[in-house]
Amino acid sequence: MTEIKAIAIVGVGGQGTVLTSDILIEGLVDLGYDVKKTEQHGLSQRGGSVNCLLKYGEKVYAPLIANGEADIVVAFEKIEAIRWLRLLKKDGTMIINNHEILPIPVKMGKAAYPHDAIEQVSSVVEHTYAINASAEAEKLGTIRVASIILLGALVKLAGLEHYDWPSLIRKKVPAKFVEANLKAYELGLKSVN
Amino acid sequence: MMKRVMLGNEAIARGAFEAGCSVAAAYPGTPSTEILQNLSKYPEVYSEWSVNEKVAAEVAIGASMAGVRSMAAMKHFGMNVASDAVFPSVYIGATGGLVYICADDPGMNSSGTEADSRHFAPHMKMPMLEPADSQECKDFTKLAFELSEQFDTPFMVRTTTRINHGSGVVTMEDRQEVPVKPYQRDIMKNTNIPALARNKHKAVEERLVRLRAYSNTTELNREEMFSTDIGVICNGISYQYAKEVFGENASYLKIGFSYPMPDEKIRSFAAKVKKVYVLEELDPFMEDYVRQLGIECTGKEVLPLYLEYSADIIRKAFGLPTITSAYHLDTEAPVRPASFCAGCPHRGIYHEISKYNGKIVAAGDIGCYALNINPPFSVTHTQICMGASITAGHGFERAERKADRGLKIFSFIGDSTFFHSGITGLVNAVYNGAKMSVFILDNSTTGMTGHQDNPVTGVTLMKDVTTAVDIRTLVIGCGVKPENIRTVDPYDLKATAAVVKEAYEATELFVVIVKQPCALLKQVIAARKGKHCKVNADKCRSCKVCITKTACPALMISDGKVSIAQEDCNGCTICQQICPFDAIEKVEG
Numbered sequence: 192m193t194e195i196k197a198i199a200i201v202g203v204g205g206q207g208t209v210l211t212s213d214i215l216i217e218g219l220v221d222l223g224y225d226v227k228k229t230e231q232h233g234l235s236q237r238g239g240s241v242n243c244l245l246k247y248g249e250k251v252y253a254p255l256i257a258n259g260e261a262d263i264v265v266a267f268e269k270i271e272a273i274r275w276l277r278l279l280k281k282d283g284t285m286i287i288n289n290h291e292i293l294p295i296p297v298k299m300g301k302a303a304y305p306h307d308a309i310e311q312v313s314s315v316v317e318h319t320y321a322i323n324a325s326a327e328a329e330k331l332g333t334i335r336v337a338s339i340i341l342l343g344a345l346v347k348l349a350g351l352e353h354y355d356w357p358s359l360i361r362k363k364v365p366a367k368f369v370e371a372n373l374k375a376y377e378l379g380l381k382s383v384n
Numbered sequence: 385m386m387k388r389v390m391l392g393n394e395a396i397a398r399g400a401f402e403a404g405c406s407v408a409a410a411y412p413g414t415p416s417t418e419i420l421q422n423l424s425k426y427p428e429v430y431s432e433w434s435v436n437e438k439v440a441a442e443v444a445i446g447a448s449m450a451g452v453r454s455m456a457a458m459k460h461f462g463m464n465v466a467s468d469a470v471f472p473s474v475y476i477g478a479t480g481g482l483v484y485i486c487a488d489d490p491g492m493n494s495s496g497t498e499a500d501s502r503h504f505a506p507h508m509k510m511p512m513l514e515p516a517d518s519q520e521c522k523d524f525t526k527l528a529f530e531l532s533e534q535f536d537t538p539f540m541v542r543t544t545t546r547i548n549h550g551s552g553v554v555t556m557e558d559r560q561e562v563p564v565k566p567y568q569r570d571i572m573k574n575t576n577i578p579a580l581a582r583n584k585h586k587a588v589e590e591r592l593v594r595l596r597a598y599s600n601t602t603e604l605n606r607e608e609m610f611s612t613d614i615g616v617i618c619n620g621i622s623y624q625y626a627k628e629v630f631g632e633n634a635s636y637l638k639i640g641f642s643y644p645m646p647d648e649k650i651r652s653f654a655a656k657v658k659k660v661y662v663l664e665e666l667d668p669f670m671e672d673y674v675r676q677l678g679i680e681c682t683g684k685e686v687l688p689l690y691l692e693y694s695a696d697i698i699r700k701a702f703g704l705p706t707i708t709s710a711y712h713l714d715t716e717a718p719v720r721p722a723s724f725c726a727g728c729p730h731r732g733i734y735h736e737i738s739k740y741n742g743k744i745v746a747a748g749d750i751g752c753y754a755l756n757i758n759p760p761f762s763v764t765h766t767q768i769c770m771g772a773s774i775t776a777g778h779g780f781e782r783a784e785r786k787a788d789r790g791l792k793i794f795s796f797i798g799d800s801t802f803f804h805s806g807i808t809g810l811v812n813a814v815y816n817g818a819k820m821s822v823f824i825l826d827n828s829t830t831g832m833t834g835h836q837d838n839p840v841t842g843v844t845l846m847k848d849v850t851t852a853v854d855i856r857t858l859v860i861g862c863g864v865k866p867e868n869i870r871t872v873d874p875y876d877l878k879a880t881a882a883v884v885k886e887a888y889e890a891t892e893l894f895v896v897i898v899k900q901p902c903a904l905l906k907q908v909i910a911a912r913k914g915k916h917c918k919v920n921a922d923k924c925r926s927c928k929v930c931i932t933k934t935a936c937p938a939l940m941i942s943d944g945k946v947s948i949a950q951e952d953c954n955g956c957t958i959c960q961q962i963c964p965f966d967a968i969e970k971v972e973g
Contacts (some may be wrong), residue, residue, distance in 0.1 A: 197942055203720065213551075216389050221554055225466060226389060227517070228551040232834070239935055240720045245551075253624035254550055257696045259707040274717035281710035294720040295935050299759070300928070302718035315711045334951065 195248035197256045198349070203273045203292045210222050210327035213264075214342060214363050219247045227254035228383035238295070240274060265345050267324075268292050272376025284318040284348050285318015286383075288341055290325035294327050302367065320344060322382045328341060328375060336368065336375035342380040351382060389680045392555040393548045395518040396485055397422035398554065400455050403481065404562035405429055406449035409440035411804060412833035413459035414494035415548040416487035420457055421836075424845045428559060432843045434835055435769070436804040437462030441469040441484065448538075448828050449574050450481040451565030453529050459487040460501045460620030461769065465805075467504065472576045473582045474510045477536040477571075479565050481529035484510075489544045490665040491692035494545075496767070498690060502542055505643035509588050512643040513539045513604065516623045518552035522638065524604070535598075535902075537591060542642070544665060546621045546692065568739045596644035604640035604681030604881065605649050611635065615657025617670055617681070621693070622663040628695045629704065631820070634661075645673045661702070664692050664860025699926075713972035721758050726905030726938035727954035728752070729827055729911075732874030735762040735933065735958065736884045737794065742794045743889070745784070747777035749806075750904075751798035754832040760935055764796075773797045778809070792888055793820035799832035799855065800838040807862060813893055814863035821887035821894040826855055828901040835905060855897055864895050871897040877961045903954050916971045919946050923967035930959040930968065 198215070209230055216226045224243045228245035244256045258277045265286045266272035272287045279285060287309050296302040305311065313319035322344055328337035339360060346352050357373050365371045396419050400408060408431045409421040424431040427926060435438035437458040443746035447454035458466055470484060486504070489495040505512040507643040511531070515524040521543065572580055599605060614634035618626045619848045623638045637653040639645070643949065654660050654674075662671040662683035671683035686701040687693070699706045724731045734756040737746065739764060748754055748764035749772065757764045767777055777795035784791055797806045802824050810822065830836040837843045842852030860866055868890065872883045880898075889893050901908045924946055931939045931946065948959075949969075960968040 213389075216551060219388065220389050225553060226551075230545055230549055232417070232549055238720060238725065239722045240717075251552075252628040253621060255546070255625075257707050258709040267647060270717040273715055275712055276711050276713060277709040279709075279711055280707075281708065293443060293941065294718045295723050295937065296657075296721065297718050298931050298939065298941050299935060300932075302720060305715050308717075309716075311713055311715055315713060318809050351521075377505075 195246050195251060196349070197246045197263045198259045198345070199256055199270045199278050200243040200245075201262045201273065202241060206267045207335060207343050208241055208243050208267055210363070211338045211342050212245055214356075214359055215345070216247075217363070218351070218356060218359050222316070222351070222354055225251045227251045227255040230326055240271060241326065242275065245311060247366055258351055263345060264267070265341055267341060270305060272312050273305065273308050275354055276316070279316065282318065283316070284320070284374040285312055285316045286320045286322065286341060286344050287312065288324040288337060289321050290337070296311065315328060320383050322347065322379070323377070331371045333368065336371050339364070339372045339375035340379040340382065344383045345379075346375060347380050349382050369372070386556045388556060389523070389551050390518045391418060391547070391551050392515070392518050392521045392543060393418035394422045395521035395554050396525045396541070396543075398556060399522040400529070401426045401429060401574055402522070402557050402559050403529035404453050404560050405455050405529065406452040407444065407454040408432075408457070409434045409443040409634045410457040411435065411437045411440055411462060411658055412830050412834045412836040413462050415489055416457050416459045416462070416485060417799065417833045417836070418548075419485060420845060427557075430831040432591055435839060437466040438469050441466040441473070441513070444482060444484070445469060445473045445476070448478050448480040449476070449567075451480050451567050453481040453562055455483045455485065459495065460486060460488045460499045461495065462486070463504060464499075465770070467508070470504075470510070470542070471508050473538050474508050475576050475581055475588060476574060478532045478538050482538040483525065483528045483532060484538060484540045485543065486540055487527070487548050489545050489668070489860070498666065500641065500669060503667070505540055509592055510538055510540050510643070510681045511535070511541050511641070514542050514640055514642045515547060516620050516638070516640070517547070518550065518554050520640065521547065522554050524807070527604075531598075535591060535595060537595075544620055544692070550621075550626055559730055563760070566758065571851060596647065599641045599644050599646040600648045602641050603882055604605050605646045606638050606640075607649070607653055608636040608638065609656070612657045612813055614659055614661060616661045616663055616882075617653070617674060619670060620665070621654060622665060625693055625695045625698050626663050629698045639670060641969065642670065645670065647677055650674055650677060650679065663687070663693070666967040697699070704899040721755040722755055723758060723935055723937065724755055725753070725903055726936055726949075726952040727956045729874045729898070729900035729903065729956075730756065730825060731934055731936065732877055732880055732900075732956075732958050733825065733898045734763050734822065735760070735962070736877060737763050740792075740884070740888060745777075745780055746793050746963070747780060747793065747795045747802050749773035749795075750832075751801055751814050751825075753798060753825050758935075760933055763779045771797070771809050774806055774809035774813055774822055777820050777822075778813045778816065781818055781820045794887065795820060795822045797822065797824055798831070799824065799828065799840045800836075800899075803839050803853070807858065810859065810862045810864070810895075816954060818890065818893050821890055823887070823898055824855055824859070824895045826897055826899045831902050835902070859897070862960050864893055868892055868894045869897070870895075871899055874900050875899050875956050875958065877958065889921040903956070907951055909954070909961035912954045913971060916950050916953045917948055917957060917960050917968050918950070918971055920967050920969055921945070923965050925965055925967070927964065930963055933962050934959050
């Protein structure tokens, strides 16, 4: 347990990166790890690119993740995987939600959106997992549970599936969305078999 | 004892709760907002959103005089505002423990300057603590209340964004109820009338001597001895980076009680190590002190004076190997500038105002509406601090009378900012015959910091229903002529255009109250459920004017075809009113 693991959860404001990372760290503490996390509040939530950075292990000092230090990067949106690729360590794992949220400058015709972001990332990162989380979430009734599908994939790839995540999810999400979230978690686990 | 993961701000609230704090006040401001939000969940503590930080500090001072433990929390700009009250409170001291939380923002994540508020401590002669993680946020806040009473002085707990918005494991304890101290009239203590206060300065200086002695003995300033090749003096988050970078290859003097600085501990630590590094974000506050003691050290000559630190920045500064990115793509991800949300009422007013670009000077203020600075609106000319839209706008207008460039002055201020610092400016404008037009953007919430109630909402922080202050009545009370006041719904572009024209042509002080609640408020989402706009594909000619004029995030484009994301759209109809081909339709669910 002396090794420190670093996980970056990145996306667009409003996608649920903070809730997902909150669930993750609560489980990690329950598992006996020291955990630290840092995230953005305020201005960056207005449709901006957001990141939650966390580290866990026996003793963690600062949660900031340097370039090339992340064991796993979870991108809730395609191009955020490109934006935060610099954090990933060699032979690290990249999880990408196959979902596009066009930035305003792209919509206004002032910037280009690389629609082949997943192909580009997987051409350099061997351990790339693309997941149709948003599309699957919509099938479950709300796109909001995409974050829990991605949490399921993350739990599996981080080797943390021995913990009772469903009980924790039940505690942390709004009551009326519990069932959809539990299904989402199961889908996420299976998505990276 | 229960352990929980807590945000630094949540841990500060927990510390205040456990310490028996009974009265707490704040004005929202990133990165300090969540302190009072969390504290308000404890019914044992009276918590309030004050209209500004000076008011919040004064509320806390009054409660301390009355004999209970009290606290005011603010960001660094807030301490600037509050300082007029905080300075005299140091002479007055603390009957009930009195704690000010001051959150700095290195890296300027949500702030327009990167001030180092630690300088307030020697300026005010107020002791200061600096926690380095969530556990210390709780412990130090709790201790600050005890020390405040022990030394009869307010304490400042100074944090930075990474501490406030970092999460870590916190061990919780029970609340200790503190008996209310007896009260009797004591003008020597509770007033600073010059004849009475003259002796107090001496007492404050003597108190600082006692506080320095404490600083030299407290474990808040602690040595961690490993290799003596390097000795690192560090505070707050810099301590965490230092440990990560140097591990057991250095020894540490972790400064948690940073004013007055522990001179003896620093001398003794420096004597044990071969060389001294000082690690601290922003100004050389500790480093200057170490040098004053005649100790050679390395600090700001290799480390930056600006933006926040990281382990990597420290490695680079000291020539240590850094980790580099393992992967690289030539493709750059397009940026995501913050923008008005789908259905944001600010979109309507700034769409109409932007038609006057070139003919107006738009004096801006602090809030979500500042995002109009980006295209397609590009309206704002100036932004200084809370309330300055009206006052600096007035100054600009006076100068413009001399310059005579034909520019009309428009000031823009949100509802919460108007209550914070706008009212005095409006009275000043009335009193001094200003001839500008003031737009009060009333979206019925404090938006940018994440929906805090304020006097316009009629609900308090503790969710009690209260008197809602009516802005129009208030504006009349400030002395603005009722015939020069308009109220308009920014979702109605035709009406908005007519009012903006009036404001442009007005020859006297003119006030427009732009009224429509924030689209993200829960009650607004519920009330507008089922209201959407959609594109009629037969009529749409893909001119994209709806997108280029509104930059609304709900408008989507795919293969050149425009559509509207139904889950984001709230049927504000601004795009419908702008569409030249009548191709957008309103749907009522």
